[in-house]
Amino acid sequence: MNTIFYIAVAIAIVSSILAITNRNAIHALLYLIISLLSVSVVFYILGAPLIAALEVIVYAGAIMVLFIFVVMMLNIGMEEETEKQWLTPKMWILPLILAAILLVIFIYVLKVFQYEKTSAENIDPKQVGVALFTTYLIAVEIAAVLLLAGIVGAYHLGKQKKKTIHRFYVKSPSDKKGII
């Protein structure tokens, strides 16, 4: 089990270094997703199955998709070239190798270590839920308020402001300024 821990940590560190040093945002996000998956393996080995699942679902599933959407939205005017560049198989080899190592680890862990063996040291989701909704109930409510503030802030900032043009002015396509 220790070797699995070391392999997962090594993949996490290598892929996050590659994510930071990469020039292309999409490739960096790919490495960052690999890094999050390997941290999720570390969580599972440490006896936190709920956290491992949440890491995959929320971090790698939701937050990284948000990043990818914003990167896609910001690449204006150069879609064809960049897409051609992203789809080159050469760029996918290293992330695929790292992900394949993680997959092998995952299958090994599922096959060799049965749930009964590990349950003695696991902190199962029930314990987490009980702690979350009894001891930390007020913090859950504060987190709900924080998420509400996040929604309102993202909606307000993401709104495109309308340009104020005079009501008698018809904007022609050649005129960029929009001023009479």
Place this chain on the structure above:
Amino acid sequence: MVTVSMEVQILFAGLFFLIGLIGFLVRRNIIFMLMSIEIMLNSAALVFVIAGSHWMQADGQVMFIFILTVSAAEVSVGLALILQMYHHYKTLDADALKKLLDSDVTEK
């Protein structure tokens, strides 16, 4: 299950944090800076889970869920700010944001 000592585990988490910090300080592209913040938050959460598994308490995992919440809220607002920044300045360079006032206000 894992017999690696806790010091080594926290050392790895610290290394992970260091990578995020270096990325935050070195890169000027604001998307990469936000990604580095994600790495740092993730390493902090890793420390919480390591401590929670060391003392066999669920509190570490509860803290991870709160860090996840904070991170999700922060990313949504941060990405909306990036969109606004790109809309105004047509660049993702963080050094372009030197002035707080609007340019037409300063010209007057």
